[in-house]
Amino acid sequence: MNTILETRDLHFVYGGNSPTAQTALNGINLTIREGEFLGLIGHTGSGKTTFVQHLNGLLTPISGQILYRGEDIHANGFKLRGLRFKVGLVFQYPEHQLFEETVARDIAFGPRNMGLSDAEVAERVRQAAAFVGLGDDVMDKSPFDLSGGQKRRAAIAGVIAMRPEVLILDEPTAGLDPYGAFQILSQIREFRDKSGSTVVLVTHNMETVARAADRLVVFSQGTVAMDGTPEQIFGQPERLEALGLDVPQVSKVFMKLRELGIDVETSVYTVKYAKNLVETLLREGGQVC
């Protein structure tokens, strides 16, 4: 797979030379490959949000480089604004950015900034709304009259409508009900599968990330602490715990089973896989129960 985004020794400090200066990134080296679904996890304050804001040039590192398809995005002559259409970033609580008179016009804000024709904009808005499951009936409403979950969808659609090559979502499911969160996540996956975009998902929810991501990166105090497939990461529960993180609940169940002397693998992290495993075990012999 081709590398689409790469960071080299990224450092960032909030509050420059004030007495309250705070190091947020402390040398991040990361390569994001085209088409992958990357889950970014880490304890609160570990620098995830700061990091993703570097990827589309909203924040400028104090040292280090960000390369988009091999080009330094802070080099002279690089068009940052153009990059933002290719690297779409959905902020944490994106519903606070809604401003237009109607939902449709709000979703159209990004595509219109790209300078597309009206017909093209309308088509993209329609498609983005369909992706996030917003019906035609809400499109002409004021975004301020929607429910919290609908607002969130509208805001996500506003970024999807730009058809970014890389879609970055900062805790898109925070504060939603479990079913709503599940739905949004499925829609993001569907978007990925249909468009072939690269997705970076920042989240605190291990269940979510276990189900959706091909690769997990764990941040700790502004550095990359772990990087690997979900199996590799969730196979090291002690390390995760030391970094202030949890493993998915099913993994805990399997670890407990192992402690009880039952011979099961420990890197089980999705309910589906767990179900198959338990069924096989039960079929093989009654030693489990």
Added chain:
Amino acid sequence: MLKDISLGQYIPGTSVIHRMDPRLKIVLTLAYIVVLFMAKGPLSYGLVLLTLGLIIVLSRIGVRFVLRSVRPLLFIILFTAVLNMFHVDGDVLWSWWILKITRQGIETAIYMALRIAMLISGTFVLLNYTTSPIMLTDGIEQLLGPLKRIHVPVHELAMMMTIALRFIPTLIEETDKIMSAQKARGADFETGNVIRRAKALIPMLVPLFVSAFRRADELAVAMECRCYRGSEGRTRLRTLKLQGLDYVAIAIAAVLAAGIITLGVVLP
């Protein structure tokens, strides 16, 4: 970027200046300003400089911050100084066409620049850097207390000020966040003519106002839930009371003020 505009620039600390009664600090700052304008000649200016130095050293905030307080006004200071330099009559040192520089002019310019710089840095150290906004409004409220008799809603005004100060950083942060979010969707705040730029602000202003009103609403409800009813019968958690430290400060300030006035007004 917006973070660099600091309004309530309180620098937390435990120095003697930090611990002084805010009411006293307000009064002493006013006194400092009055005395500063009575200074005249090198000796009294020297003593004011000494006073300022003492305050800065005692407050234990770096000289860097003191200089930073003066920097935004550097242009005005220089402008006033230069204007004065050409304006004052006296022994001519240099002249060209209608312009002339006099010895007295240079002196006045130097004193003027010093005065403004000392005025700003002194006020900043005493009130901005070492007094938290809450303490400051507390102090103002109590100093203005007597006005309550003529039905000035002092407490309400102070409360409004406290809330406003408290929410300035929050709103700045919010503005930053919304701007970033809109930039991520390709909003362009930096280029184009005036009309274009004003239009470009709409995607930022609407969410900002919406959230400010939402916050105001939530805060009002939260205050009412805790039975806030204005100043009527309200007691305070921390009543301000002058401590030993404050009396020492008064004594030192009095001696210095007497010295400056003597050197500046009486002697020359």
